[in-house]
Amino acid sequence: MNWPHSKSPLGGAFEEPEHDGMHRLGPMQRISIPRRRFRDEDVVDYVIVGVGSAGGVLLQRLARAGFDVVGFEAGPFWDTERDWVSDEAGSHNLYWNDLRIIGGKDPLALGSNNSGKGVGGGSVHWAAFTPRFHPSDFEVYTRDGVGADWPIDYEDIEPYYELLEQEMPVAGPAWYPWGKPHGHPYAPHPMGAVGDALITGCTRLGIGVSAGGPVAILSASRGDRPHCIYRGFCIQACKVGAKASTLITHVPDALKHGAEIRDTSMVSRIEIGKDGRATGVHYFDAEGREHFQRARCVIVSGYAIETPRLLLNSACPGHERGLANSSGTLGKYLMAQAGNVILGRFEELIRMYKAPPAHALTEEFYETDPTRDFARGFAIQTVGPLPIAFAKQMMAAKGQWGWGLRRSMMDYNHWAAFGLLGEILPWADNTVELATGANEKDRFGLPVARVSFNLHENDKRLIEFGKNKTMDVMRAAGAVEVVQEQRFAHLVGAARMGKSPHDSVCDKFGRTWDVDNLFVMDGSVMPTQGSANPGLTIQSLAARTADYLISNHSAIQSGAKRSLEEPGIRKTLSPPGTFRSGIPHLR
Amino acid sequence: MNSLALFDTSPKALVKFVPPPFGGLVRTALDHVRHGRFQRSLSLMVAATSAVSALEVGYEHYRGSYSNPVMYTPVVLSGALAVASFAAVFSRRAAQTWMRWLSWITLLDGVVGFGFHIRGIRRKPGGWRMPVTNLVMGPPLFAPLLFGTSAYLGVLASYLQREEDSETGSYVLDALAVGRELTGRDDWRNDIRVGRFQKHFCIVVAAYTVCVGAESWYSHYKNNFAYRVQWSPILLTPLLSGAALGSLKSERVANTLLPAASALAMVDGVVGTYFHVRGILRKPGGRTKPLYNTLYGPPIFAPMLFAAAGMLGMMAYLVRRERSR
Numbered sequence: 001m002n003w004p005h006s007k008s009p010l011g012g013a014f015e016e017p018e019h020d021g022m023h024r025l026g027p028m029q030r031i032s033i034p035r036r037r038f039r040d041e042d043v044v045d046y047v048i049v050g051v052g053s054a055g056g057v058l059l060q061r062l063a064r065a066g067f068d069v070v071g072f073e074a075g076p077f078w079d080t081e082r083d084w085v086s087d088e089a090g091s092h093n094l095y096w097n098d099l100r101i102i103g104g105k106d107p108l109a110l111g112s113n114n115s116g117k118g119v120g121g122g123s124v125h126w127a128a129f130t131p132r133f134h135p136s137d138f139e140v141y142t143r144d145g146v147g148a149d150w151p152i153d154y155e156d157i158e159p160y161y162e163l164l165e166q167e168m169p170v171a172g173p174a175w176y177p178w179g180k181p182h183g184h185p186y187a188p189h190p191m192g193a194v195g196d197a198l199i200t201g202c203t204r205l206g207i208g209v210s211a212g213g214p215v216a217i218l219s220a221s222r223g224d225r226p227h228c229i230y231r232g233f234c235i236q237a238c239k240v241g242a243k244a245s246t247l248i249t250h251v252p253d254a255l256k257h258g259a260e261i262r263d264t265s266m267v268s269r270i271e272i273g274k275d276g277r278a279t280g281v282h283y284f285d286a287e288g289r290e291h292f293q294r295a296r297c298v299i300v301s302g303y304a305i306e307t308p309r310l311l312l313n314s315a316c317p318g319h320e321r322g323l324a325n326s327s328g329t330l331g332k333y334l335m336a337q338a339g340n341v342i343l344g345r346f347e348e349l350i351r352m353y354k355a356p357p358a359h360a361l362t363e364e365f366y367e368t369d370p371t372r373d374f375a376r377g378f379a380i381q382t383v384g385p386l387p388i389a390f391a392k393q394m395m396a397a398k399g400q401w402g403w404g405l406r407r408s409m410m411d412y413n414h415w416a417a418f419g420l421l422g423e424i425l426p427w428a429d430n431t432v433e434l435a436t437g438a439n440e441k442d443r444f445g446l447p448v449a450r451v452s453f454n455l456h457e458n459d460k461r462l463i464e465f466g467k468n469k470t471m472d473v474m475r476a477a478g479a480v481e482v483v484q485e486q487r488f489a490h491l492v493g494a495a496r497m498g499k500s501p502h503d504s505v506c507d508k509f510g511r512t513w514d515v516d517n518l519f520v521m522d523g524s525v526m527p528t529q530g531s532a533n534p535g536l537t538i539q540s541l542a543a544r545t546a547d548y549l550i551s552n553h554s555a556i557q558s559g560a561k562r563s564l565e566e567p568g569i570r571k572t573l574s575p576p577g578t579f580r581s582g583i584p585h586l587r
Numbered sequence: 588m589n590s591l592a593l594f595d596t597s598p599k600a601l602v603k604f605v606p607p608p609f610g611g612l613v614r615t616a617l618d619h620v621r622h623g624r625f626q627r628s629l630s631l632m633v634a635a636t637s638a639v640s641a642l643e644v645g646y647e648h649y650r651g652s653y654s655n656p657v658m659y660t661p662v663v664l665s666g667a668l669a670v671a672s673f674a675a676v677f678s679r680r681a682a683q684t685w686m687r688w689l690s691w692i693t694l695l696d697g698v699v700g701f702g703f704h705i706r707g708i709r710r711k712p713g714g715w716r717m718p719v720t721n722l723v724m725g726p727p728l729f730a731p732l733l734f735g736t737s738a739y740l741g742v743l744a745s746y747l748q749r750e751e752d753s754e755t756g757s758y759v760l761d762a763l764a765v766g767r768e769l770t771g772r773d774d775w776r777n778d779i780r781v782g783r784f785q786k787h788f789c790i791v792v793a794a795y796t797v798c799v800g801a802e803s804w805y806s807h808y809k810n811n812f813a814y815r816v817q818w819s820p821i822l823l824t825p826l827l828s829g830a831a832l833g834s835l836k837s838e839r840v841a842n843t844l845l846p847a848a849s850a851l852a853m854v855d856g857v858v859g860t861y862f863h864v865r866g867i868l869r870k871p872g873g874r875t876k877p878l879y880n881t882l883y884g885p886p887i888f889a890p891m892l893f894a895a896a897g898m899l900g901m902m903a904y905l906v907r908r909e910r911s912r
Binding site for chain 1: 649651652653654655656710711724870871872873875876879882883
């Protein structure tokens with residue numbers, strides 16, 4: 001070895017993964033993907049449209065319970081070692097990049113990190129913050145006279161929170177003081193410099209702060225998933241396998257129990273039979289050919305934009321305004337959260353890319369405070385924008401361009417960023433509709449979604465207050481220059497659940513009021529959204545609905561009267577290894 | 588008495604310089620140690636170190652989220668050993684049964700843990716090809732062996748005589764010893780019983796010091812030796828382990844360099860503890876986040892492990908050498 005002129009890397013090169021016909025999920029997990037199991041003319045028990053956060057959990061649960069399930073996914077089935085790159089620009093194919101029309105006074109920026117395409121859905125590129133909703137989130141209207149009440153209480157979903165925190169698993173402090181206090185099954189993460197800044201700022205202002213979670217990233221290895229190595233590419237899809245996504249937590253177990261995932265298959269329409277019940281779904285395969293898959297029950301888990309779009313596109317005689325839209329609320333009450341990014345420049349090095357974006361937060365301002373002039377509240381969280389995102393933020397925050405922007409970017413290592421996460425209330429004029437223009441169709445000729453978004457007085461006040469509070473924290477942490485960019489995060493709503501068929505699309509288990517074997521189960525069922533990231537709640541609701549489907553299976557299949565009792569939690573449906581590891585914690 | 592030596596520095600000679608009020612006490616204590624009659628006090632020490640070990644392994648494994656159920660074993664075992672060795676302070680039977688067997692099991696657990704830690708580093712991305720990164724980021728390599736130290740002392744204590752045996756003048760109170768008296772066998776256990784195990788103990792001191800020195804080297808490497816004082820344990824490691832190894836060959840070294848190096852290591856441990864506490868308080872959030880900052884700040888008990896190396900060296904200096912066979 002003629003070192004130092006040798007071309008080979010020190011210690012030898014790493015081997016290429018061998019071609020063994022196995023599909024890789026992270027560096028250690030391999031699965032074999034079964035070929036097609038069901039034929040179009042087979043009547044399967046459940047068809048799930050969208051295998052993302054909710055779809056993945058539902059698929060795994062129903063498959064484990066022994067049903068014939070097919071999960072349709074418009075995007076690809078990722079092989080993480082081949083398809084993913086740890087690169088900002090290279091990860092754009094994880095998002096839903098198809099045409100969408102945006103409008104309203106405060107239009108949302110779509111086509112980036114707010115909706116996924118591919119097995120695992122948004123959980124592939126979420127930051128994995130997993131705070132629970134607070135008990136107050138379920139009765140916003142009762143308490144504050146704004147927004148809406150949920151048809152369920154915190155107590156109904158709490159056992160599912162605990163279960164899903166075990167299944168992902170969630171790392172976080174042993175005592176999380178906000179909402180209903182609880183612990184976490186995995187230990188908190190060490191801090192990156194952004195988390196240090198948040199803790200320092202909050203401590204100096206006397207604000208409580210949670211260090212090291214709650215975040216669904218392994219702080220210690222588990223089974224065939226290595227722990228986090230703090231590279232900071234969470235949002236670009238975690239190649240390490242440390243960040244939980246349903247692709248690696250639930251989908252392998254679903255396949256093992258006989259579920260089928262039909263990837264690159266875009267469901268275009270849900271078919272309604274003469275008796276008013278769903279009979280199956282029409283879908284386009286990868287080559288653009290149309291097929292029809294028969295099913296006894298259809299579950300739509302397509303996220304807050306694609307779910308209403310599919311239901312609207314499925315309009316048919318008897319459902320002229322769109323499927324399950326007798327109340328007229330389908331596509332209304334869309335919500336996003338205020339996601340302002342506050343950037344601060346520090347004299348010392350920060351290096352935002354070191355550590356997951358999500359590793360510390362405070363929910364001190366979560367609840368309604370009568371001394372403030374608005375209802376509800378917000379959280380302050382760490383975010384870790386990588387250079388391209390950082391450049392966009394500097395452009396928006398400081399109006400920089402050209403040489404000035406380059407100067408700022410060279411300074412990247414000195415900047416820290418906090419994210420505001422503010423609750424925006426559900427308003428009827430924030431909608432998802434079908435675009436009507438002649439060119440506003442996707443490659444299958446289906447009308448695309450038109451998303452309108454407007455901020456209201458309460459939201460604007462909340463954003464103003466939260467933004468200033470976050471800037472105060474940033475200054476208290478020692479930042480010498482503080483700027484901010486306004487943006488939004490987390491789309492939910494648009495097919496809300498409710499207590500009555502007159503003001504909601506579905507009931508508390510996600511069954512649509514109008515079609516008794518059509519379910520909606522994803523972020524779009526949320527009546528309000530709190531200032532917590534919705535991922536954990538979406539998956540917990542999905543697990544609860546799965547229990548319900550299993551309990552009432554025969555009634556749902558036959559259309560008989562079904563019970564609306566809480567189904568009772570089944571702990572036997574968790575993926576293997578769920579209860580073997582982790583810290584036994586006090587609730 | 589070697590005429591070349593400036594003066595005799597053996598424990599026996601030095602004890603004469605202790606001033607009167609304590610003189611008698613210290614002489615008695617030294618006599619106990621040199622004749623292997625300190626089971627009670629060593630058991631008390633084992634109880635204390637086991638309790639600290641349980642605490643430390645408890646929070647270090649908490650940091651690893653107990654991701655493998657086997658991670659509970661050292662916590663449970665060292666807790667049990669702490670109870671058993673505390674009982675051994677009061678009961679000869681507990682010392683010769685519970686403490687002895689729990690010590691052996693705990694020692695075995697440390698060896699098994701060493702294997703698990705090697706595996707843990709191997710399983711990290713890059714495995715042993717990126718030894719430094721994965722040593723720093725992975726499970727601490729030598730921690731399970733260091734954790735076995737209190738168990739080793741427990742084994743040792745279980746074969747000693749008790750303090751009150753000096754009054755009776757007889758040492759045939761151990762069932763093992765009775766058996767030996769009858770069969771005429773005379774093995775290592777008897778050496779321990781009469782306080783003659785300096786060489787054997789020096790090997791342990793040398794190995795322990797190398798392990799604890801390696802731990803401190805890569806842990807301090809983690810933050811680039813930001814403070815010069817972080818080099819002190821690394822510099823003292825060859826000194827102390829060298830002194831311990833030298834003591835195997837020469838009684839002179841055992842009576843000079845060994846106690847001197849041991850004393851330095853003990854002082855260094857105390858100084859290190861001060862710096863580590865300061866480091867925890869200086870972390871963001873400081874004392875408002877006591878648990879979190881103890882978890883991820885400088886490990887609070889780690890300098891004490893280094894002081895323990897010094898303490899073991901000191902003990903090796905005090906006991907008598909094996910008889911030449």
